[in-house]
Amino acid sequence: MLNQVFALACVTLVLPMVSADYTLILLLVPMGFFLIFLLEDVAQGKTPMSMVKILCFLLPCAWIMATEPLLTLHAVFKCFALLLLLAASISIPLPSTLFGETVA
């Protein structure tokens, strides 16, 4: 379910013909769910997850949320980060207690 929420947010952000950067605010919703998932499931050993897999989500999120200089390819890099996040959300399962997929 968390995978689907992440993927939905990424698709909503990269697929419109025009998607200005203020729409990135919508990514805060799956990021909030992901933080709960990390602390409730991963940190307590309910869902095993390697550091690399965690960073596959957090590093693109960090790039998207950080302020970068408004220079060349600024928006293209944000787009790449969103596509990476989309790929991670498709390929790395995130079964969470929040959505009733693991035992509380």
Add this chain to the structure above:
Amino acid sequence: MDLKSDRARVQAAILIYLLFCVAMNLGVWAWFALHIHGPHIFPLGGYRDRFSDLLLYSGKYQIWKDPHMGNYDNLNGTLCPRNYPPFAVMVYRFLLQVCAPYALPVMLVTMLGAMAVACTLLWRRVRRFESYRWYMGAAIFLSGFFGWGILQVVMRGNPEGLVWIAVCLGAMFFARRQYPGAAVAFGIASSIKPFPVLWFALMARHRRYREAVLGLVTAAGVTLASLLIIDRNPLRAWRQISGKNTFFTDYVVAFRPMGEMTADHSLFQSMKPSPVSCAIMDSTSLTRNTGCIPTIRSPGSCIWRTCRSPRSSRWSCSGGYGTSQC
């Protein structure tokens, strides 16, 4: 830090996220502060166009409106934002007419207040876990108030923050399995801007067909009510709004870049034509709204041009707030 335990890995990953965000934000703002008298662009975009997504359409005096703001396509004072659905027009009219001259403060207080509530609720939820550390709270509030999305919402004065409130409420109801409430919230969100309608696909995926229909009916009802408020004849009201809608001609047929779209992270952004090709098209009497055929440019060619000529590709790949002449 020993990364062998699950808890340590989570803490280290969140710390990396926080440090990256803090370093980038501090670096960009420090660089700008040190070169403030140079020709450097304001880190959030063209300073003169600040709050223009809301205040451009106001005919009344509004505080914090730059008197030198451009009157793009004679939209100044029309009260009718381009390319937005009827309920968004109603929101604009409420803010710009009823709340004048405090349209912008009202919208910002609403959005930032909602952000504060959401961050506080999330922080209270996560601090109960044993693996919680203080920097996780800092990451929550930093992302909430200094994330690129919210900074752009504030800079542009865009109603996306209001859409976010509805989506956030809907997601909260969805996580609590209160599906009718979620459907209504997503319905309201998608009547301000259309893309939250994809959440109904997620509902349908989980066999929540009735709630998905409820959400769609909510969106349709809110849209119809907005049309009826604008004009007693909803068809006339629709024509009045859609007359200013240039989305199809500007972005689908003409496929052109907009000057303010430095920060357009759409997958199609890098395929849009360069200012040079637009200038050529203008010189051949093809106006921007006639569906002229642009040069399609791939992300790869964008990068290649960047390596060859950083100055020319700056505007071709990422536009430039109010500076691209296309």
